[in-house]
Amino acid sequence: MLQMIERPMYADKIMAYVNTPFVKILTGVRRCRKSTLLKMIMERLKSEHNIPENRILSYRFDSMEYDGATAKQIYDELKSRLSTDGKTYLFLDEIQNIESWPLFVNRLLRQKMHLFI
Numbered sequence: 380m381l382q383m384i385e386r387p388m389y390a391d392k393i394m395a396y397v398n399t400p401f402v403k404i405l406t407g408v409r410r411c412r413k414s415t416l417l418k419m420i421m422e423r424l425k426s427e428h429n430i431p432e433n434r435i436l437s438y439r440f441d442s443m444e445y446d447g448a449t450a451k452q453i454y455d456e457l458k459s460r461l462s463t464d465g466k467t468y469l470f471l472d473e474i475q476n477i478e479s480w481p482l483f484v485n486r487l488l489r490q491k492m493h494l495f496i
Contacts, residue, residue, distance in 0.1 A: 386412075390419050393495075397424070397468075402484060402494040414439070417470050417495055424468055434462040441473040450483035457487075468493045 393416070396403055405413045421437060424430040436457065438445070445453065461467050469492050474480045487494060 386416060386419065389416055390423060393420055394423060394427075397428070397493065400488075400491070402488060402496060404496045414472050417472055420495060421468075421470060430468060431462075431465075434465050435468045435470070436460055437470040437472070438474075439472045440476040445477070448477065450477055450479040453477060454483055454486065466491070466493055468495070470495045472496075 393403055393405075397420075405416060407413050417437070421435050424435055425432065438453070438457075457469070469487065471484070471494065474484070474496050477483065484494060484496070
């Protein structure tokens, strides 16, 4: 397993928006470690903001597990995992692989989720 190299400048900029109602979107060229940065944000939520692990959900849509899955199927699965004791922080990596993903994200945003893409 590769060791994560801290990127405090990028992580700090994103952390400033953690509890805002905006979708936090990371963009960049292929293989520039966007997924790694998402993992760093998750770790910071746990260590610096004391967010329990059950309130942080992470999905990687480049895995075979979601091959052919619809936005509705994923939404139904996600609903069953939502935390009932506080805000849910949702990380959606490679969401563009899911058909109709913008509708899916809009629905989640209306439910006051903290979204990271």
